[in-house]
Amino acid sequence: MGLAERRIIKEFQEGAYKNLVSEINQLIGFNIEFDVDWNSLMSNEYSDIWDTTFSKVYFQPLLGALKSIAEDDMGKEALKDSLHKIVIKDESDNSSARNTYKFENGVLVIDHSSYMNADFVEERTGALTEVLEKNL
């Protein structure tokens, strides 16, 4: 991993990532713990698109799904009671929405390629909403 890639990641962490996390916390009404495996997200050579694909792959579906659940107090309460941590990684080079989300013991694990099928935001939002609703 060269300096150029590390700079791109740092810029994302200090800019878009901070804003997205803050938006998510505001949406659900509490601060959720994030654990992002940045090294796994960087394990490809498409650093020129990371600034858009990270958002599209991981955060936009998360925002969409959480928005639909947290639309009322009942949903916010359910999230607060059951969702304690969100893990983001690209461990298995998965690009299918159906296999992206796992929920266990209050931890939501998002495992998806950090660049493939980035535009399939709606598909991932639906899959995540389903997983969350079944586990809250």
Place this chain on the structure above:
Amino acid sequence: MIKSKSGSNLKGIPFKIDDLSGEGTILYLKLIDDYNSNGIGISNILHINLEMVEYVEFMDTNEEVIIDILSKRVPIKTKVYDKSGKFQVRKAFKEFENTIYKQCKIEVCVQGFELPEDGQQLGRLLQLTGTIHRVVLDVLESEDAQESWSSLFKEVEFVESSKFEVIKKEMTLLIHFPFTDVKAEEIPDELLKSLILKVL
């Protein structure tokens, strides 16, 4: 173990399998009861057409556990419920309330017992909530039922019970049912409808 209509328990020892013309293959079981455990003195023979045997369970009689099952590969139908979450069930209760208000202008609060942790039990509860929702809406289609309901009920409460009963208690319609027993039968629509109509 063979249970007779009179209530006695008998054991059947297979002693012959034979082809009978026109009747198929017949399994002959010699029946013994608790008083004649050696089989002597009992002349009752049970004839079972093998076509009628769906499966055979091999049991460890000491431990009373099933060791193996020999079947005709006909699936035994037991319903498997999708796993659901408590949030989905609570959401279904809310939808139930909202739809009744929207369609009948009746405010009703849907209450449940403490929700189970098990996903399949929640899946069954979710499905049964849908059934009750549908039947109540069906009942409330007529004006006289709506009038009666408005004057009698403010709440619908699901009560976990081994029995199926629909009871009026003060301003609450109590529905007793094995909501979390995933092996129990589901609520029959028509019976539920008639029980609700009885208390209206």
